[in-house]
Amino acid sequence: MASRLRIGAALLGATAALSFSALPAHAEVKITPDRGGQEQGHDVWLKDGDKAQKQGTSVIKLRIEDDKDRTNVLAYCVELPTPLKDGDVLKEVPWDKHPNPNTKFKGDNPGKVLWILNRSYPNKSVEDIRKTFGIAKLDKQDVIAATQAALWHFSDNAELDVKGKKNDAEVVELYNKFVTDAKVEQAPKPTLEIDPASQSGKAGQKIGPFKVTTTASEVKLTANLPEGVTIVDASGNPLAVQKKNDELAVKGTGDKVSEFFVSVPEGTKDGNATFKLSAEAEIALGRLFVSHNGQDDNVAQSLVVAQPQKAKVQKEAKVDWKTEVVPTQPSSTSPTTPSSTTPSSSTPATTPSSSTPANPAPGGSTDDNLASTGASILWPLVGGLVLVGAGVGALFVVRRKKAGA
Numbered sequence: 555m556a557s558r559l560r561i562g563a564a565l566l567g568a569t570a571a572l573s574f575s576a577l578p579a580h581a582e583v584k585i586t587p588d589r590g591g592q593e594q595g596h597d598v599w600l601k602d603g604d605k606a607q608k609q610g611t612s613v614i615k616l617r618i619e620d621d622k623d624r625t626n627v628l629a630y631c632v633e634l635p636t637p638l639k640d641g642d643v644l645k646e647v648p649w650d651k652h653p654n655p656n657t658k659f660k661g662d663n664p665g666k667v668l669w670i671l672n673r674s675y676p677n678k679s680v681e682d683i684r685k686t687f688g689i690a691k692l693d694k695q696d697v698i699a700a701t702q703a704a705l706w707h708f709s710d711n712a713e714l715d716v717k718g719k720k721n722d723a724e725v726v727e728l729y730n731k732f733v734t735d736a737k738v739e740q741a742p743k744p745t746l747e748i749d750p751a752s753q754s755g756k757a758g759q760k761i762g763p764f765k766v767t768t769t770a771s772e773v774k775l776t777a778n779l780p781e782g783v784t785i786v787d788a789s790g791n792p793l794a795v796q797k798k799n800d801e802l803a804v805k806g807t808g809d810k811v812s813e814f815f816v817s818v819p820e821g822t823k824d825g826n827a828t829f830k831l832s833a834e835a836e837i838a839l840g841r842l843f844v845s846h847n848g849q850d851d852n853v854a855q856s857l858v859v860a861q862p863q864k865a866k867v868q869k870e871a872k873v874d875w876k877t878e879v880v881p882t883q884p885s886s887t888s889p890t891t892p893s894s895t896t897p898s899s900s901t902p903a904t905t906p907s908s909s910t911p912a913n914p915a916p917g918g919s920t921d922d923n924l925a926s927t928g929a930s931i932l933w934p935l936v937g938g939l940v941l942v943g944a945g946v947g948a949l950f951v952v953r954r955k956k957a958g959a
Contacts, residue, residue, distance in 0.1 A: 583646045583745050583837060583867050584619040587638055588626050591615030593676075595698025599720045600706070601713040606720060609634070611702035613676060614857060616644065616843075618865050627837060627865075628676050629857035630702055632659055632667065632709035638855040642845035646837070649741055652856055653844055659856070663708040665738035667858060668840035670708075672739065674701040674732075676861045677839060687731050692724050700728035705858070707733055742838035743769050745867050748831055752872040757822040760786055761873050762815030770835035770867075777829040779816075786817045818875045826874035837863045 595611035616627040631638075633654055649664040659667070671677055673686060675697045684692050703725070706712040716726045746768045755761030766773060784792050816827070841859045 583865050585616040585627055585644045587640050588615040588617040591626060596695045596722055596725060598699050598703045599715045599718060601715050606715040606718055611699045613698055627863045628860045630705050630860050632705055632858045633856040634706055634710040636855045644843035644845040646745060647842055647844050649842055657709060658711045659709040662738045666736035667705055667708050668739040669736045670704050670732050671839055671860055687728060689724055689727055696722060696724040699725045703729050704732035742840045743767055745769055745835045745837050746833050746869050748869050748871045755875045756878045757818045757875050758820035760790055760815040760817040763813035764871055765813045768833060768835050769838055770833035773831050773833040775829050775831045777827050779827050780825050782819045784817045786815050816873050824876045829871045832868045834864060835867050837865050
């Protein structure tokens with residue numbers, strides 16, 4: 555279920571530029587390999603026809619770009635046999651955006667991968683795993699090897715050579731339990747997502763919705779809006795504001811929503827605005843990250859997050875609008891000066907001959923299909939607040955409804 559978010563708004567005026575400069579530099583979560591922090595598991599032998607193929611296993615440590623002071627992100631591989639290089643940059647994508655067209659990481663399989671991650675290392679301690687699956691002699695290398703082999707089973711249809719003598723008995727036992735017992739779990743929420751990223755509309759309308767999905771409890775959104783353009787809910791009600799110290803802050807309405815609209819008053823000249831959403835959100839367990847090797851943006855590797863981690867993230871959305879032009883009636887082209895006498899309703903209409911052009915009636919018909927425009931929606935202000943200037947900044951605070959226990 556999508557998270558339910560509280561959306562409020564605030565007008566910042568001249569301080570909007572400062573808000574922009576304070577945002578993180580990257581537009582989305584990006585992570586790179588940290589080779590010094592890998593945790594190795596046992597090598598495993600996978601079936602390869604009548605033979606067995608050796609593969610190394612590890613918990614891969616990744617570093618959040620522009621956020622070097624934070625704990626690194628831990629991940630497992632969900633794609634054979636593509637390499638991961640130190641210079642690769644990985645970006646967060648939904649499960650259905652796995653780049654390999656031949657992958658088995660689709661349908662129920664990603665949900666089963668998540669089930670395994672929720673019950674394995676590093677999300678669970680080795681001791682917890684021993685108790686859960688009843689395998690007393692497990693060590694960390696056994697767990698990493700069995701986990702990675704099981705994930706490859708669901709991402710690449712790989713099979714551990716369970717009958718051969720090369721794989722450790724504990725690895726085989728845990729692998730079999732993972733593969734046999736795995737259930738489908740719901741896809742984790744994205745770190746921060748706004749959908750769509752761009753919308754267009756007309757003055758006199760509310761443009762939207764912009765739907766926000768995130769693991770964050772609070773999302774800050776800044777934008778420069780022309781005077782009169784406001785942010786509203788689905789019913790067209792402007793979001794209220796109140797003054798707090800030297801700036802305007804959110805006035806809670808008690809309503810929980812997960813979307814907002816941009817209300818553009820009728821008559822507003824053509825324009826546009828760019829929103830910037832920023833948050834400190836959780837990179838959820840099971841989120842997919844895909845790297846590109848820098849050569850024509852070819853895919854290099856796909857990894858899945860093995861332990862939740864906080865990260866700073868930013869997204870952009872754009873909106874633009876045009877003034878709806880009401881068509882005017884064409885002027886009369888008849889050389890004949892129309893009579894100033896208004897014909898009475900009893901005067902019969904004369905059918906013009908094929909050689910004599912008819913004089914059009916002056917003025918436009920009241921039955922023309924003119925464009926219907928919405929009423930202007932004004933922003934409710936508190937304490938006699940006056941908006942001055944053409945550029946007004948807006949700050950939106952989005953609060954996620956706490957999930958039930």
